[in-house]
Amino acid sequence: MCGIVGGVAERNISEILIEGLKRLEYRGYDSAGLALINEQQVxxxxxxxxxxxxxxxxxxxxLSGNLGIAHTRWATHGKPSEVNAHPHISGKVAIVHNGIIENYAEIKAELEALGYQFSSQTDTEVVAxxxxxxLKTQATLFDAVQQIVPRLKGAFALGVIHADYPDELIAVRENSPLVIGVGIGEHFIGSDQLALLPITNxxxxxxxxDIARLTRTNVEIFAHGTNRIERPIKELDAAVSHASKGEYKHFMLKEIYEQPEALQQTISQALNGNRLRDDFLSHAEQDFSNIDQIQIIACGTSYHAGMIAKYWSEQLIDLPCQVEIASEFRYRSPVIMNRTLYLCISQSGETADSLAALRDTQKRAKAKDLNITTMAICNVATSSMVRETxxxxxxxxxxxxxVASTKxxxxxxxxxxxxILKIGTAKQRLDEAEIDCIVKGLWHCPKVLSETLQHNQEILRLSELFVEKQHCLFLGRGTLYPIALEGALKLKEISYIHAEGYAAGELKHGPLALVDNDMPVVILAPQDSMLDKLKSNMEEVQARGGELFIFADENSGIVEKDRQHVVKIPHISAWLAPIVYSIPxxxxxxxxxxxxxxxVDQPRNLAKSVTVE
Incomplete structure (x- = not known):
């Protein structure tokens, strides 16, 4: 949500700021703005x-300037409008802000009593x-920022400039990600390093x-605004910057087609032939061997991934596993259990609810002297979640x-x-034959994904039958139930069709009442032990006039007939079917x-990285 770019340089940075904002468009936003300092004017x-x-x-x-800040806004306080867009100004101060100031109302009342007038509906303007x-009592801009930050409650990242300080950019991070880009004779800030990759790695x-003071030649960082501290400079692999659509019409389609390669990369870090590599998570083996259960914490699509992991954990290695939405977990005062692996799943590693749940769990476990292990599964090596587990x-x-997660x-x-394979090995709950079977399937999986992608034109033809629909059901059983939830989520978030995912066995307990001639029902039918029961569910839908759209294993025996459309999916092990059936x-x-x-890439009202509640 929202995006920050800022910089101080010897050159004009207006185009750099604009380019940075373009690279942050994936985060979701409704307005954009920038402020530059030029000849002591904002x-x-x-x-x-x-x-x-x-x-x-x-x-x-x-417009030009050597010092500036820019922002893409995703509306929270106040509707999308120019007056609510960032940067916000007070006199010679200009600021951009990601996050939420929870106590802004009381601060606003105090400032209004002092004679300040507000031109926006935002919580951000109070900070300016x-x-x-x-600054009426503090000697420098840094001192003023340092003084006011403890008054702010909530999650926020700030970029601050002032017309009288033409070589100074102040940055603040409090529960909202912010990075500094290090250059030669210039320095930058960004809410995501992708915004700055064209100019530095x-x-x-x-x-x-942290509160940081950036000039063209220097970066000073103060922990909690008081103690000077050195943070390491990390060099990012240039490959991370390859974020263009190329020959594809949308990023989403490109990323769907990148899945065979992405899967290959992910499994290659762990496998050696038909076994796990000796060095794969070897430093965690002792802790894994001691855990009695797993607690997964995640949001959205990552939550669906966690639901599938629950099946794998309990069926493959006989280890209890609970999965909970982070925004619920963090507020219900859950019992923190000894000898538990607390596993957070997040694409960005900055998801606000998941991070808060992790931190609260760590704090409570420490207070009770409990032996827990924390772990993150994440796509960003430099994220807060990776650093804090x-x-x-x-x-x-x-x-x-x-925005719609695919790869x-x-x-x-x-x-x-x-x-799960690693934990099962550490706890000696998997034999070599089981590992061999699953590992062989994993190596084969990228090829099956590629073969499944060859059904693209077939799926396109079927999609034409959904264009005028307003509702849709997705049904699956076992590990395909979470894929039904995921399919419904994808359809609703980018096409705006109301869709629901259900465990097919629940059909008679309510959803069947919705089925009629105008209700498309998507069925996920791998070749597994639940296939015969799923076929019975299909009969129930057809008996009520529902139209079936079935993604079925090529060996399932399910065939086309009137109002029953079938796309044949290449056979894959039942354990790995959720990966393959995500594609269609x-x-x-x-x-x-x-x-x-x-x-498609930036659906309304949604953001890629949800860094505020």
Whole structure:
């Protein structure tokens, strides 16, 4: 959600800021703006809609400056409008802000009593006025920011500039990601390193509570605003910057087609021939051998991945596993259990609810002197979640730009099955034959994904039958039930068709009442022990006039007939079917969205990385 770019340099940085915002468009936003310091003046431009609107305005006004901040806003406080767009100004102060200031109302009342007038409905504007007020008594801009930060409650990342400080950019991180891009004679800030990759691949990752002062030649960082501290500079692999659509119409389609390679990369880090590599998570073996259960914490698509891991954990290695939505887990005061692996799953590693749940769990376990292990499965090696857990396992999916997760999800599944194999090995609950079977299936999986992608045109033709629909059901059993949930999520988030995923055995307990001639029902039918029961569920739908769209194993015996459309999916082991069956539901959702004319990569009201509650 939202995006920050800022910089201080010897050159004009207006185009750098605009390019940075374009690279953050995947995060979701409704307006954009920038502020530049030029000849001790704050020059600001803001526009509703796409970054290109802001770009046109900046070029028309010929705005330039060596110091500046820019922002893409996703509305929380106040509707999308120019007056609510960032940056916000108070006198000579300009700021951009990601996150939420929870106590802004009381601060606003205090500032209004002092005579400050507010031009926006946002929580952000109070920060600009607070800094302006603090400068009446503080000697420097840094001192003013340092003074006001403890007053702010919530999650926030700030970029602050001032017309009287033309070579100084102040950055603050508190529960919202922010990185510093290190250059030669110039330094930058960004809410995501992707925004800065065109100009540097050297980054400093700010920690919680850090306040940084950037000039063209220097970076100073203060932990909790007081103690000077050195943070390491990390060099990012240039391959991470390969985030263009190439020959594809949308990032989502490109990322769907990248899944065979992404899966191959993810499993290759763990496998050697038909066995796990000796060095794969070897440093965690002792802790894994001592755990009695797993607690998975995640949100959205990552939560669905966790649901599948529960089946794998309990059926493959006889280890109890609970899965919970992070936003519920963190607020219900869960009992923290000894000898438990607390596993957080997140594409970005910055998901606000998941991070908060992790931190709260760690704090409570420490207070009770409990022996727990924490771990992250994540796609970003430099993320907060990776840095703050005992262990981590990376999904090597590469940058995922489309808001609707595709390759991040399937690589999460690959990472999870690898983790289950490792834990099972550490606890001696898997024999060599079981490992050999699953590992062989994993090596074969990228090929099966490629073969499944060859059904793209067939799925496109079926998607034409969904264009005028308003509702849809997805049904699956066992490990395909979470894929039904995932398919429904994909369809609703990018095509705006109301869709629900159900365990097929629940059909008679309510959803069957919705089935009629106008209700498409998507069935996920791998070749597994539940296939015969699933066929019975299909009969129940057809008896009520429902139209079936079935993704079925090529050996299932399910054939086309009136109002029963079948796409034959290459055979795969039942354990790995969730990975393969993700592909057709992704393609279906994509094509329906394109035919309905929605913004596939940036669907309305949604953001790629949910860094606020």
């Amino acid at each position: 020059l600001r431009e803001r526009r509703v809609g796409k970054v290109v609107n802001l770009e046109d305005a900046v070029r028309t006004q010929n 006025h607070l800094i302006a007020e603090a 050297r980054f400093i990752y700010l920690e919680e509570g 005992d262990y981590h396992l990376l999904t090597l999916a590469g940058p995922e730009i489309g 991040a999800f399937t690589t999460q599944l690959a990472a999870l099955i690898l983790l 539901v992704q393609l279906l959702s994509y094509h329906v969205a394109v035919l309905r004319g929605t913004d």
